[in-house]
Amino acid sequence: xxxxxxxxxxxxxxxxxxxxxxxxxxxxxxxxxxxxxxxxxxxxxxxxxxxxxxxxxxxxxxxxxxxxxxxxxxxxxxxxxxxxxxxxxxxxxxxxxxxxxxxxxxxxxxxxxxxxxxxxxxxxxxxxxxxxxxxxxxxxxxxxxxxxxxxxxxxxxxxxxxxxxxxxxxxxxxxxxxxxxxxxxxxxxxxxxxxxxxxxxxxxxxxxxxxxxxxxxxxxxxxxxxxxxxxxxxxxxxxxxxxxxxxxxxxxxxxxxxxxxxxxxxxxxxxxxxxxxxxxxxxxxxxxxxxxxxxxxxxxxxxxxxxxxxxx
Numbered sequence: 001x002x003x004x005x006x007x008x009x010x011x012x013x014x015x016x017x018x019x020x021x022x023x024x025x026x027x028x029x030x031x032x033x034x035x036x037x038x039x040x041x042x043x044x045x046x047x048x049x050x051x052x053x054x055x056x057x058x059x060x061x062x063x064x065x066x067x068x069x070x071x072x073x074x075x076x077x078x079x080x081x082x083x084x085x086x087x088x089x090x091x092x093x094x095x096x097x098x099x100x101x102x103x104x105x106x107x108x109x110x111x112x113x114x115x116x117x118x119x120x121x122x123x124x125x126x127x128x129x130x131x132x133x134x135x136x137x138x139x140x141x142x143x144x145x146x147x148x149x150x151x152x153x154x155x156x157x158x159x160x161x162x163x164x165x166x167x168x169x170x171x172x173x174x175x176x177x178x179x180x181x182x183x184x185x186x187x188x189x190x191x192x193x194x195x196x197x198x199x200x201x202x203x204x205x206x207x208x209x210x211x212x213x214x215x216x217x218x219x220x221x222x223x224x225x226x227x228x229x230x231x232x233x234x235x236x237x238x239x240x241x242x243x244x245x246x247x248x249x250x251x252x253x254x255x256x257x258x259x260x261x262x263x264x265x266x267x268x269x270x271x272x273x274x275x276x277x278x279x280x281x282x283x284x285x286x287x288x289x290x291x292x293x294x295x296x297x298x299x300x301x302x303x304x305x306x307x308x309x310x311x312x
Contacts, residue, residue, distance in 0.1 A: 002104040002161070004062055004229045011036040011060035013045060013094050014067025018218050019109060019167075021174040023064055026222035036060050046089035048096065055097040063106040064225060065094050065147075070111075070140070071176075072183045080139035087143035095150050095162065105161045107229055108151050110144040110237065112168045112214075112278050113137050122243065122281035125166075125236055134275045152235045163232055165225065168241035168280050171299065172218035173306045184248065185215060188255040189304055196260035203256070203263045206271035209249030214241050214279050217299040220292045227290045241280035242292045248273075258300055 004010070010027065014020040015037040027035050036058055043054050045067050069079075069086040076083060091108065098106045115123045116131030128148070133141045144166075151162035175186040182190070188205070195203045224240045232238060246254075249265070256263050285291070294302075 002061075004105070004226070006031045006033065008032070008061050009034040009036060009059065010062040010064065011058070013038075013063060013065045013090075016174075017066065017068075017070075018170060018172065018175050019066040019221060020064075022172065022218040022222040023066065023225060026219070026226060030226070045093055046086060048093045051093040051097045052100060055101040055103075059101060060098075061104050062229065063094065063098050063103050064109070064229070065091065065106060066109045066225075067094075070183075072187065074180060076137040076140055083137075084139035084143045087140065088146055091143070091147035091150055095147075095154055098162070099154050099158055099160050103160075105163070105229060105233075106151070107225055108147050108162065108164045109225070110147055110164055110166045111140070112166055112239070112241070112280055113141045113275075114145050114148070114166060115278070117275050121277050122279040123239070124281040125239055125284060128237070136272055136274050148237050155235050161233060163228065163234065164237035165228055165240050166237050166280070167221050167224075168214040168216050168239075168278070170216055170218050170221055172303055173310075175218075175303065177307060177311070184213065185251065185255070185300070186303075186307075188252055189259060189300070189307055192256055192259035192263055193304075193307065195263050201262075201264055202266050203252075203260075204266045204268055205248070205252055206268055207248065207273035208269050209252065209265075209267045210247055211273045211275065212245045212247050212277040212279065213251065214243070214245040215251075215296055215299075216241050216292060217294040217302075220294055223293075224285065224290050227288070231288055238284055238288070239280040239282050240285055241282050242296075243280065243282045243286075245277065245279040246296075254297060255300060258297075258304055 117134040154160040171185040177190045
């Protein structure tokens with residue numbers, strides 16, 4: 001297994017997003033001096049010819065494939081074609097170019113939504129494809145599963161050192177706080193903040209509040225990705241999370257306590273809940289010597305401070 005050193009040429013595909021920007025911070029903090037990036041204007045990751053040209057010109061040695069089209073229940077439900085097309089194309093072009101231009105190792109980042117809706121909890125890696133997916137994000141999940149299988153196929157046929165990691169729900173600096181397309185935690189921060197600004201006495205949230213979710217700060221994920229790039233070389237994907245969950249109601253109460261303690265929380269039970277529970281089994285990751293550092297309360301406080309300093 002080739003060693004990832006600070007002098008390595010490492011390409012972060014998707015460097016402006018939540019995960020990509022955290023990886024840039026993580027690598028720069030460690031002193032990596034050859035971090036390669038490309039904006040959407042510079043490189044359309046859905047275009048195989050363009051991606052091939054970029055790889056030929058820049059010759060990355062390592063690749064962190066974290067680019068993709070992402071969103072919450074509303075975005076997944078209303079834009080399924082975008083979610084499956086964009087993600088499948090991005091995964092295919094980058095993985096193929098990494099093979100063509102002899103990348104030493106590629107880490108592909110998926111999502112915990114790859115697991116079946118009625119998956120046993122906590123979700124172990126071997127539960128993949130053991131049952132029907134959650135309908136509200138099926139297109140995204142199918143694309144992410146295809147990405148795992150793509151890496152495994154290139155490993156099997158060509159001997160490529162391509163690995164996959166499946167993170168739980170993420171949050172942190174540079175998150176998407178748009179209420180039409182964001183995930184649950186940044187959406188909660190935005191909703192409670194707007195209620196605080198307008199003086200509204202209540203905040204209405206989708207569903208019953210009973211689904212349980214696990215949350216990982218994106219800086220912890222970035223650290224886990226670097227850890228895996230240095231210590232993991234197997235075909236099967238690895239779960240990345242905290243191994244601890246809470247209900248959406250408990251999450252809303254936590255966010256409210258930080259952003260707007262006076263708010264009254266109301267749940268609109270006519271709206272969908274999504275999967276009943278999504279808790280990852282992270283024992284494999286712990287066996288590899290990594291565990292999370294930032295607890296949820298501290299992470300939400302940090303994220304809200306970032307939101308206040310950077311909101312437009």
